[in-house]
Amino acid sequence: MKKQIVKEFVTVKKVLHLPPEPPPPPPPPATPKRRVLAVGSCTLDMITIVDLPLTPGQVQRTTEGSWRRGGPAANICTVWRRLGLECEFLGVLSRVRAFESLLNGFQSQGIDISHCPLTNHRPAHRSIIVQRNVDTRTMLEFVNANQELTYQQFVGAVDYQKYSWIHFECRNPVEMLRMVLAVIQFNERCPESKIILSVDLDNLRPATMLVASMMDYVFARKTMMRTYSFMNGREVVWAIRNEMRTARTQWEKSQPKKMPYLPPDPPEEYINGNCPGPLNNQPVVIYNNYMEGASCLMADDTYFKVGSQIPPQIVDVVAVNDTFSASVIYALHKVKMRLRDAIEYGTRASALKLTGNGFDVLRCMPKDLIGCYYA
Numbered sequence: 001m002k003k004q005i006v007k008e009f010v011t012v013k014k015v016l017h018l019p020p021e022p023p024p025p026p027p028p029p030a031t032p033k034r035r036v037l038a039v040g041s042c043t044l045d046m047i048t049i050v051d052l053p054l055t056p057g058q059v060q061r062t063t064e065g066s067w068r069r070g071g072p073a074a075n076i077c078t079v080w081r082r083l084g085l086e087c088e089f090l091g092v093l094s095r096v097r098a099f100e101s102l103l104n105g106f107q108s109q110g111i112d113i114s115h116c117p118l119t120n121h122r123p124a125h126r127s128i129i130v131q132r133n134v135d136t137r138t139m140l141e142f143v144n145a146n147q148e149l150t151y152q153q154f155v156g157a158v159d160y161q162k163y164s165w166i167h168f169e170c171r172n173p174v175e176m177l178r179m180v181l182a183v184i185q186f187n188e189r190c191p192e193s194k195i196i197l198s199v200d201l202d203n204l205r206p207a208t209m210l211v212a213s214m215m216d217y218v219f220a221r222k223t224m225m226r227t228y229s230f231m232n233g234r235e236v237v238w239a240i241r242n243e244m245r246t247a248r249t250q251w252e253k254s255q256p257k258k259m260p261y262l263p264p265d266p267p268e269e270y271i272n273g274n275c276p277g278p279l280n281n282q283p284v285v286i287y288n289n290y291m292e293g294a295s296c297l298m299a300d301d302t303y304f305k306v307g308s309q310i311p312p313q314i315v316d317v318v319a320v321n322d323t324f325s326a327s328v329i330y331a332l333h334k335v336k337m338r339l340r341d342a343i344e345y346g347t348r349a350s351a352l353k354l355t356g357n358g359f360d361v362l363r364c365m366p367k368d369l370i371g372c373y374y375a
Helices: 072-083 097-109 151-157 173-189 206-212 223-227 233-254 320-333 339-353 360-364 369-374
Strands: 035-039 043-050 065-070 087-090 125-131 137-142 163-169 196-201 217-220 284-289 293-297 303-306
Touching (some): 035 072, 043 097, 065 072, 072 087, 072 097, 072 163, 151 173, 163 173, 163 320, 173 196, 173 206, 196 206, 196 320, 206 233, 217 233, 217 320, 223 233, 223 284, 233 284, 233 293, 284 320, 284 339, 303 339, 320 339, 339 360, 339 369
Parallel strands (some): 035 087, 035 163, 043 125, 196 217, 217 284
Antiparallel strands (some): 043 065, 284 293, 293 303
């Protein structure tokens, strides 16, 4: 069989200009910057400063007073903006004309309120009487169900991918429990985009303690020591820890169990007779009192205390607890301080807040702890 040889001829064409190179692929879209969110109330505060304590039937005139935007969650947003942190407020706002200046104040300070539900009802307001140079105040607050944020409003307004920290003002524990469970379910689905949770406490009710047990950070207000007759901050944080454990245990027992249900086997150290250690999912409990310092109880039941920062003169005691909570969150979230350094930064910020009216004095607050030592 003869082999057939096939010759292939390739023709080469002369090209004067080479074709242009393909354009480079577009860069990946930038990850949107996640911000912090404060959920709670916004009130109209009417502050009156008196020299002597009021008695029933007495008429006392004063020449010093002011009105401004208040509410724990709104105050925390104000402190965040004074420290340079991007934030958003979520709460029920009013369309009443007397409330327009407060809405304009949110926008002028750069606080996002685009997701806040609006209502035509009367806005929440507070009358605060402060005695000069004394760490006491009398507060009368008007609020009803129309000013409270509901679970449906929270779920419809919050996009979990946009937030890295959510701070709650504990007002309605029943609705707030549903909000917190929704955020926890998101953290379980997307652990890479975990949201840190924190809350402000002013009482030891079981419903409030149940909500607090699901948080990462718990801030106790100064009024708790006076209300429940605690001696110091150590008793406050330990009482909160014990109440949280009790409320969480009762709640877990009341939850329906999936069928078939088999109780989990006890760990080996329990079988050997050793004492069970602390739970790892417990929140960090922080209590601040500028007269005695800040107390902290960590998740492993380690207790430590930060020294007090007493200002030379007390001018304004309103919202000093909100200033401490916001400063600690700022130090942990943005500056990435250690917990002890963040608490000391918060105590210094709250002491500076006491020396001036409002929050404008925080503009000169150093943005790190090292700057506080040289300020």
